[in-house]
Each structure stands twice: as C-alpha cells, then as structure tokens.
Amino acid sequence: MKSEEVFLTPEQKREESDVLYECFRLMQVERSRYEKQAKILLATKFFLSKIGILDLAYSVRDDRFICDAHSNTISSQSFSIELQIPDTQEEQIETLIELFAQSEAGLIH
Amino acid sequence: MNIRKVITFDVLIQFLIPTSVHGGELKAPCRLQIGIAHISTNLFENSRIRAVKVNASSICNVPQSNVTLTVEIWKTGVFGNHFVAKRKVKSLGTTLLNSRVDHFKTFRVCKNDTLTSYYGVAYSKAFIAGKWQYAREVLSTKIIPLECGT
Numbered sequence: 001m002k003s004e005e006v007f008l009t010p011e012q013k014r015e016e017s018d019v020l021y022e023c024f025r026l027m028q029v030e031r032s033r034y035e036k037q038a039k040i041l042l043a044t045k046f047f048l049s050k051i052g053i054l055d056l057a058y059s060v061r062d063d064r065f066i067c068d069a070h071s072n073t074i075s076s077q078s079f080s081i082e083l084q085i086p087d088t089q090e091e092q093i094e095t096l097i098e099l100f101a102q103s104e105a106g107l108i109h
Numbered sequence: 110m111n112i113r114k115v116i117t118f119d120v121l122i123q124f125l126i127p128t129s130v131h132g133g134e135l136k137a138p139c140r141l142q143i144g145i146a147h148i149s150t151n152l153f154e155n156s157r158i159r160a161v162k163v164n165a166s167s168i169c170n171v172p173q174s175n176v177t178l179t180v181e182i183w184k185t186g187v188f189g190n191h192f193v194a195k196r197k198v199k200s201l202g203t204t205l206l207n208s209r210v211d212h213f214k215t216f217r218v219c220k221n222d223t224l225t226s227y228y229g230v231a232y233s234k235a236f237i238a239g240k241w242q243y244a245r246e247v248l249s250t251k252i253i254p255l256e257c258g259t
Contacts, residue, residue: 020158020216024158024218078199078201079196080197081194083193
C-alpha cells in the first residue's frame, strides 16, 4: 500500500474514485449550466442552488470562490469548499465550473 | 505565513492534554493525521483523469462530536507558497471510541502536466469531554513534485 493512500479503506478508495469521476463527468456534461451559473456568480458575487437535500451557497470573498453546503437533515454532514480565484475571466469561469462540479459530486456517500 | 513554509517531520500531532498512561508514557487521546499530496493513482490507471489530492483523518480513543476537519492544498513557488484549495467537513454526530473521522475529498483537477510541488495542511476542532478542543495545523511530511498544473 502506498504511503499516501494509507488512510483509505477499500470502500473509501471506491468512494474517492466515484467522487472524482463524478466531478469530472459533471464538468463535461453540465458545462453549459455551470457556465451560466459562473456568469451570474461573477456578476452578483452570490449564487444559490439546491440539489436534493443540500442547499449550496456560492460566494466570492477576498481572493477565493467559496461554496457552503448545508443539509436539510439533522444527521448529515455539511461542508465548504474554497478555491483560489485566478487572474483572467476565462480561468475564473473554468475554476467555477470545477467548484460547481466538486460541490455537486461531493454529495456522493 | 511563515508556518506554511515549514514542513514538519511529524505526521501525527497529539492535540489533547495526555489523559492516559501506557507503560509509563502519557498518551493523548486524539491525533490528527495528514497524507502527502498525490495524484490519485487508482483514478489515473482507469482513465486519463488527473487530480491532486490530500487525505486526512482525526483519530480519537474517546468519543468526539461536532468534528470539523479542514484540509488545505498549497503549492510552492519562487516568491512564496500559494493557496490552491480548501475543503472543510463538519460531522454533526458523535463518534464511538477509537473511531476515525476521515476526510478524503480535498482535490483540484489538473489543468496540464506542469511539474508542481504540493503539500497539505490539516486542522480540526471537536467537542470532546465537554469542551471544544482545537488541533493545530499539521503539514504533509514531504513535498513531492507532481505532473499536475493547477
């Protein structure tokens, strides 16, 4: 077992792969929707989305794009993701596409 | 931040006052563990998808609740290190004795094959024995260049 993977059980490794695959899949399949969302977020600095039981709030703070995800259920986890804002608008949209995909892919359990 | 430029050689950081004795040595009930930044090999073998990621765990031999575990990915640079990504996970429940809270979803998709050196930073807080306990930052033990530009 490689040292960097020492923490993961076989089940967690499967979940890790699932999340990454789903993220990459969403970046391709949902690209058009994410581009629209990115333009709204860049213009208004805020964007709300609801996927299943999760409320996703996207914002721009300082030099970072942020996603705060909260579950409607009591027992579930909540999470947040922050990504560095790149310099150009083209790069910013690409980064936001990844942020949207990461946050929605993170729903896999 | 200077602390970000220093790579500790400790993988395990004990973050509570020692409360138990084993063979004359005090043992802390909790520790925070972080891995080395890496490309997910399992993923790469099955496809051309590449992402740099860092895993971390909070391990406790006492019950802990409301665990918030944060993992950051940084990359080194000529004029200082640069923030890449951060993911914070909050678990609302209470863990059992000797259980782990794992965090393995912090990653960035690689844009290209540019050789880049990454490391991880983890820190946490949890409600343990009636008090909020905070774990100081733990850094990856090694910085390894990866063919992954972000």
